[in-house]
Each structure stands twice: as C-alpha cells, then as structure tokens.
Amino acid sequence: MMADLGLRSYQEEVVERALQGENIIIWLPTGGGKTRAAVYVAKRHLETTPQAKVVVLVNKVQLVDQHYTKEFKPYLGRDYTLMAVSGESEEKDFFGPVVKKSDVVICTAQILYNALINMEEAKHVELSDITLLIIDECHDTHKDSVYNKVMAFYVERKLKREQPLPQILGLTASPGSGGAKILEKAVDHVLEICANLDSAIVSTKIYVSELKQNVPRPVKTFDIVEKRLEDPFGDHLKCMMEMIHEYMNVPPDVTLRECGTQEYEADVVILEQRGVREGNRLLAQCALHLREYNDALLINDTLRMMDAYRSLEEFYKFITATDGTDFFLVGLFQENQVELQKQARDSRYENPKMGKLESTLLQRFGPSVNSKGILFSKTRKSIHCLNDWVLHNKALQEAGIKPAILTGAGNGGTYMTQNKQADTIRNFRDNTVNLLISTSVAEEGLDIPECNLVVRYGLLTNEIAQQQASGRARARDSQYSVVAEKGGKEVKRELINESLEELTKKAIAKVQEMSVREFRTKETLQSRWRSEAWKEFC
Structure with missing residues (x-):
C-alpha cells in the first residue's frame, strides 16, 4: 500500500512509529518528502481508526491550498471528505460543523486556536474532536507562537487527564539549537520542542545514503569582496546626520551608536518615541529623519548608491515644512541634493558587492544555459531595487536572466496577493521566469521548483532559515552562494550557523540515544514546567 504514495525507504522508516500510534516529529531535510510521509500516515490512520478525524496545521496561509491541492487531495480525495480553511475562507465562521462533517481539515494554526477558545457552537472545536493532529514546520512550536498556544491546551489536558487527545505528528527540516552554543543547552532545546509537541523525534538511520542520493546538498561558496576604500556618498550622508545631531541637541542621557547600523536604527526609533511621548516635536522629527538617512546608509552598503539616494528623494517628496524644524531638515536635504545625486552616479565608488553578485x-546563467535561481535579500525595498538592477543590467539581460519578485502575502502595495504569488511560482516552473528575487518567504513551505543556484545577499538569519534556503538548491550540481564583504557580519553569521547546524544534529542524536525512561522523564519535566508557564494564559 505504501507504493500507492511512492514512499522511499527512508520515508517508510521515519513513519513506522507514527503508524503504531506514537506521537512523532519527523526530521527530514527540505525536499526530503516530509509532507508525503504525513499524507501516508493520515491515510493509514483514516483506514484503521474508528471515527478518525485528521487536522493538518500550517503556519502560512498560502500553504493551506498548497497542501490541499498538491498533497492531500490527490491521495485522499477519492475516499474521504477534505476541507481547506484559511482566514480568507467563509468556512472559518462555521469551523465547528466543518470539522464534524470532514475527515481531513487543512487550516492555519490560528483558525484552530480561535476555535479552541471560542465557545460559540458554530465555531467551537475540542481537541478531543480530533484523532490525528499534523503540525507542519513544527520547529515553530515555541514561546508565544500560535502552534505553542494550541499545544498548551493539549499539554494542560494531558496532565489533567481530562479528555481523549489526538495523536501528534510534527514535521520539520530542523528544530534548531534555540540559540544554544553548547551541546547540553542544544539538547535542552530539542527536548523542549519534543515536550511542547509531546513527541519523540525520528530521522532515518538505515537509509541515510538513499536520502543523500535523493536530496543532494549544494556546493557552498563564499563569494567575498574587499571593503570599498572610499565612499564619498556614504561619508556625505554621515556628515549631514552629524549636522542633525547638533541641531536637535541629543539629550545627555542618550548614546547613539554607529551610523549605518541596525543598532543606530533602534536608537533613533526609541528617540522618536521619546519625543512623541514628551511632546518634543524637535526631537521626534529629527529622529524620524535620521532613521531615513540611516536606512539610506544601509541601502548604500548593500545595493547601488542610486538606490540609497532615491530612497531619500522619495521620502522628502512628501515632506511639507510647517515649522522651523521642518524648514531646517528639508532645507538640509535640498542644499545637498545635487551633490548627493552627483556622487551616487560616480561609478568609481559603486558598491563592490553588486559587481560580485x-x-x-x-x-x-547564459543564453544557452537552462538555469533556475533564487536571490534572497532582507527587505521588500531591497528586492525591488535588485529586480530593477537585473532588468537594467546589460550583461545579465544578455545572459537571459528573467527576474520576478516574490514577497509575503498581505495587504498594501509592497505585499503580494496569494494569486500573484501562485502566478509568479507558476511562471518560475515553466521558465517564463528563471530568477526569483525573494524575501525569506521562499525559504520554507512554498512549492518552488528545484534550483541550481541559491544566493543569499545582505542577510543575517538563524541556522533554520539558512538550512531552508540552502535546501532550495536541490538540482544536481547546484550552488549555494553567500555574497558578502570580507570579514563582514554576513560571513560571520553564516559560519556560526554552520556550527549551530552541526550542534543541532548532535543534540538530536543525543536525544534519540536516550532510553525511553530518561527521555520521558526529561520530557515530562519540560511539559510540567511549560504547563505552569501557560496556566494563566489558558
């Protein structure tokens, strides 16, 4: 029967304990087929469990339809009633009856959580109504995440032995190290995830070689550039910021850190809030403008000088002077505007990272090369600038690069609708687009075709995000590139993440080596502590 779903041997291995009714976290790399394995467990559960009810939780709205259409419906739709429910579905308002009438419900975790706390009959659901709860990307079951809020109900009820509870099946490419730097603490983090999900963690032991063969890792390269020796444009911005510092008379109890850093941005945000709170418009407005200058410096460090200049130009386009502070700030930009624009166009001082990219x-990429790639960058603004750069770069256009932007779904001009996301990924699949320029939204979950190039550009993320991004380069002989400045934060973070990835593997191995008694003792202690921590919340 496993052949119906085309499971590989390593997938058969990792589902074995779940088929016996155990609570299990399946740990397989991105592209390893975790969801397909979960579909098989759901199928067997529906076949063998009286009054079976399967609920699949996801952490992104777009994954509801993706899991429904690509995974669960094709294999279960003939024999069972399936329903996909998200915040955009009318069914969310009648979630109680939907769960009762369906065999399988795929929904966002928020939908289920809302149903657990809502006592209206049409919307309420009890955990005892569910017999199998599948949690996708279950490494997010920590702190105040909605997954953890759902599991808080579960742990509380289990400890009180109040009612029947569903079997748990978690899916993850990495539980992460939880910020731990030593093995003992990383083991604690993995145990905490296990406790939060009341589950053991399993991975393939017998078929590791088959897994590696079917999910090859890309060749990793550090494409490093030297720091630019001169930066007249950036220096000019810093001089203007110093003039604003003097004008605003920075309070003596405030220390502003280095301009052009995330730390400085945090400082001026606090300063702006203080100005608003104290009714000090001079302080608030100067801090607001300083944040824009700092943003321009950050753009200058990652993208083109002209991108940085345009961000300031766009900001001042909508500023109307109403008092002396405004006249000073607007006047300062206007007095320096021509020189800034001239410096931004001087190719001698252009950002060397762009050349390396x-x-x-x-x-x-090349005219006769069939490549697919993803270029990851931090902000929506940066990916729009990078897309513009690719479209206007002669060499990249001659190489046949056809870019498209991919951002998270949401409201507002810088977000994409789910339909637009789907169209972009469809165009990528059929080669109308061959380079996705994306924020972190493409790191996990979305059904993106395998790539032979993944580039991380101007990113500082944890080891989970790094592994997920790397996992997108699944084509044979693929490359995972980090484009960064020599000795910069990105390189340091990447190397730290490599160490944390290895630490996580060792921590999981330690947890898996524990005797059943030792594991259950440690897990129960974690659960009891967690239950106390959530008692007020529940």
Whole structure:
C-alpha cells in the first residue's frame, strides 16, 4: 500500500512509529518528502481508526491550498471528505460543523486556536474532536507562537487527564539549537520542542545514503569582496546626520551608536518615541529623519548608491515644512541634493558587492544555459531595487536572466496577493521566469521548483532559515552562494550557523540515544514546567 504514495525507504522508516500510534516529529531535510510521509500516515490512520478525524496545521496561509491541492487531495480525495480553511475562507465562521462533517481539515494554526477558545457552537472545536493532529514546520512550536498556544491546551489536558487527545505528528527540516552554543543547552532545546509537541523525534538511520542520493546538498561558496576604500556618498550622508545631531541637541542621557547600523536604527526609533511621548516635536522629527538617512546608509552598503539616494528623494517628496524644524531638515536635504545625486552616479565608488553578485549570477546563467535561481535579500525595498538592477543590467539581460519578485502575502502595495504569488511560482516552473528575487518567504513551505543556484545577499538569519534556503538548491550540481564583504557580519553569521547546524544534529542524536525512561522523564519535566508557564494564559 505504501507504493500507492511512492514512499522511499527512508520515508517508510521515519513513519513506522507514527503508524503504531506514537506521537512523532519527523526530521527530514527540505525536499526530503516530509509532507508525503504525513499524507501516508493520515491515510493509514483514516483506514484503521474508528471515527478518525485528521487536522493538518500550517503556519502560512498560502500553504493551506498548497497542501490541499498538491498533497492531500490527490491521495485522499477519492475516499474521504477534505476541507481547506484559511482566514480568507467563509468556512472559518462555521469551523465547528466543518470539522464534524470532514475527515481531513487543512487550516492555519490560528483558525484552530480561535476555535479552541471560542465557545460559540458554530465555531467551537475540542481537541478531543480530533484523532490525528499534523503540525507542519513544527520547529515553530515555541514561546508565544500560535502552534505553542494550541499545544498548551493539549499539554494542560494531558496532565489533567481530562479528555481523549489526538495523536501528534510534527514535521520539520530542523528544530534548531534555540540559540544554544553548547551541546547540553542544544539538547535542552530539542527536548523542549519534543515536550511542547509531546513527541519523540525520528530521522532515518538505515537509509541515510538513499536520502543523500535523493536530496543532494549544494556546493557552498563564499563569494567575498574587499571593503570599498572610499565612499564619498556614504561619508556625505554621515556628515549631514552629524549636522542633525547638533541641531536637535541629543539629550545627555542618550548614546547613539554607529551610523549605518541596525543598532543606530533602534536608537533613533526609541528617540522618536521619546519625543512623541514628551511632546518634543524637535526631537521626534529629527529622529524620524535620521532613521531615513540611516536606512539610506544601509541601502548604500548593500545595493547601488542610486538606490540609497532615491530612497531619500522619495521620502522628502512628501515632506511639507510647517515649522522651523521642518524648514531646517528639508532645507538640509535640498542644499545637498545635487551633490548627493552627483556622487551616487560616480561609478568609481559603486558598491563592490553588486559587481560580485553580477559575476556570481553570470557563472550560472547564459543564453544557452537552462538555469533556475533564487536571490534572497532582507527587505521588500531591497528586492525591488535588485529586480530593477537585473532588468537594467546589460550583461545579465544578455545572459537571459528573467527576474520576478516574490514577497509575503498581505495587504498594501509592497505585499503580494496569494494569486500573484501562485502566478509568479507558476511562471518560475515553466521558465517564463528563471530568477526569483525573494524575501525569506521562499525559504520554507512554498512549492518552488528545484534550483541550481541559491544566493543569499545582505542577510543575517538563524541556522533554520539558512538550512531552508540552502535546501532550495536541490538540482544536481547546484550552488549555494553567500555574497558578502570580507570579514563582514554576513560571513560571520553564516559560519556560526554552520556550527549551530552541526550542534543541532548532535543534540538530536543525543536525544534519540536516550532510553525511553530518561527521555520521558526529561520530557515530562519540560511539559510540567511549560504547563505552569501557560496556566494563566489558558
């Protein structure tokens, strides 16, 4: 029967304990087929469990339809009633009856959580109504995440032995180290995730070689550039910021850190809030403008000088002077505008990272080369700038690069609708687009075709995000590139993440080596502590 779903041997291995009714976290790398394995467990559960009810939780709205259409419906739709419910579905308002009438419900975790706390008959659901709860990307079951809020109900009821509870099946590519730097603490983190999900963690032991063969890891390269020796444009911005510092008369109890850093941005945000709170418009407005200058410096460090200049130009386009503070701030920009624009156009001082990014892309793309790539960057603003750069770069256009932007779904001009997301991924699949320029939204979950190039550009993330991004480069002989400045934060973070990835593997191995008694003792202690921590909440 496993052949119906085409499971590989390593997938058969990791579902074995779940088929016996145990609570299990399946740990397989991105592209390893975790969801397909979960579909098989759901199928067997429905076949063998009286009055079976399967609920699949996801942490992104777009994954509801994706899991329904691509995974669960094709294999279960003939024999069972399936329903996909998200915040955009009318069914969310009648979630109680939907669960009662369906065999399988795929929904966002927020939908289920709302149903657990809502006592209206049409909307309420009890955990005892569910016999199998599948939690996708279950490494998010920590702190105040909605997954953890759902599991808080579960743990509380289990400890009180109040009612029947569903079997739990978690899916993850990495539980992470939880910020731990030593093995003992990383083991504690993995145990905490296990306790939060009341589950043991399983991975393939017998079929590791088959897994590696079917989910090959990309070749990793550090494409490093030297720091630019001169930066007249950036220096000019810093001089203007110093003039604003003097004008605003920074309070003596305030220390502003280095301009052009995230730390400085945090400082001026606090300063702006203080100005608003104290009714000090001079302080608030100067801090607001300083944040824009700092943003321009950050853009200048990652993108083109002209992108940084345009961000300031766009900001001042909508500023109307109403008092002396405004006249000073607007006047300062206008007095320096021509010189800033001239400096931004001086190619001698252009950001060397852009040149390195260009050469990295050209190594994989060409007129007669069929490549697919994802370029990850931090902000929506940066990916829009990078998309514009690719479209107007002669060498990249001659190489046949066809870019498209991919951002998270939401409201507002910088977000994408779910339909637009789906269209972009469809275009990527059929080669109308061959380079996705994306925020972190493409790191996990979305059904994106395998790539032979993944580039991380101007990113500082944890080891989970790094592994998920790397997992997108699943084509044979693929490359995972980090384009960064020599000795910069990105390189340091990447190396730390590599160490944390290895630490996580060792921690999982330690947990798996524990005797059943030792594991259950440690897990129960974690659960009891967690239950106390959530008692007020529940």
